[in-house]
Amino acid sequence: xxxxxxxxxxxxxxxxxxxxxxxxxxxxxxxxxxxxxxxxxxxxxxxxxxxxxxxxxxxxxxxxxxxxxxxxxxxxxxxxxxxxxxxxxxxxxxxxxxxxxxxxxxxxxxxxxxxxxxxxxxxxxxxxxxxxxxxxxxxxxxxxxxxxxxxxxxxxxxxxxxxxxxxxxxxxxxxxxxxxxxxxxxx
Numbered sequence: 802x803x804x805x806x807x808x809x810x811x812x813x814x815x816x817x818x819x820x821x822x823x824x825x826x827x828x829x830x831x832x833x834x835x836x837x838x839x840x841x842x843x844x845x846x847x848x849x850x851x852x853x854x855x856x857x858x859x860x861x862x863x864x865x866x867x868x869x870x871x872x873x874x875x876x877x878x879x880x881x882x883x884x885x886x887x888x889x890x891x892x893x894x895x896x897x898x899x900x901x902x903x904x905x906x907x908x909x910x911x912x913x914x915x916x917x918x919x920x921x922x923x924x925x926x927x928x929x930x931x932x933x934x935x936x937x938x939x940x941x942x943x944x945x946x947x948x949x950x951x952x953x954x955x956x957x958x959x960x961x962x963x964x965x966x967x968x969x970x971x972x973x974x975x976x977x978x979x980x981x982x983x984x985x986x987x988x
Contacts, residue, residue, distance in 0.1 A: 837909035840918035847923065854959065855879060855937060858951045863908055877902040879915030889914045921982060 842849035859880035861867065866877045873883050880887070883903050887893060890900040902911035915937075922936030935945035 817954075834908065839913050840909070841913045845916040845920035846958075847916055847919050850935065851919070852879075852912060854952055854955050855915065855919070855934075856912075857955050857959070858948070863911070864906055866905060873962060876901065877911035878908060879911050879918075881914050881918065885914070889917065892917060918924065926947055 804976050810981060826943060837850050838849045841847075842852055856878055859875070859878070861875060861878045861880040863878055865877065867880060869882070883901075886897050886904070889904070890897045893903075895903070904914055905911075916969050919934070919937050923930065923933030925936055926933035931949060932945075935949045939945050939950035
């Protein structure tokens with residue numbers, strides 16, 4: 802996600818040409834990203850801040866496919882594993898090929914799929930929010946525990962960023978502010 806945002810920022814600066822135009826372009830990108838996150842969160846009744854945390858933990862980027870040691874790949878910003886392609890394709894009423902391309906190349910589609918997968922995990926966990934978040938990554942207890950530790954580290958890092966920004970008069974990006982109110986929502 803960080804790489805995606807940096808790339809978007811650099812492209813915006815190059816294309817815009819002037820500081821005022823660049824700020825507008827960055828602002829538009831931030832609104833687009835926020836809109837996608839909020840729409841996906843609302844559609845699947847998951848906290849948008851959790852999606853921000855997962856984006857940061859996953860560390861994927863738009864257009865990127867990451868190979869895994871188990872001979873699968875993770876796709877795009879939310880690092881959606883290829884094993885989900887048939888289910889996401891069925892959910893979207895799309896082909897597997899079209900689903901792969903959307904997951905790889907469309908930020909909003911990737912986040913929507915990630916939110917849908919998270920909702921599947923939360924439903925499977927029957928009310929155990931963190932178990933459901935762990936299921937986003939793996940059902941293997943060891944892998945899930947390691948993942949949840951990464952999630953916790955990211956939550957703490959973002960919370961510290963929020964606290965620092967609240968103590969400082971300088972403006973900061975809006976995404977970390979969402980983590981300040983990180984609360985699971987019921988379905």
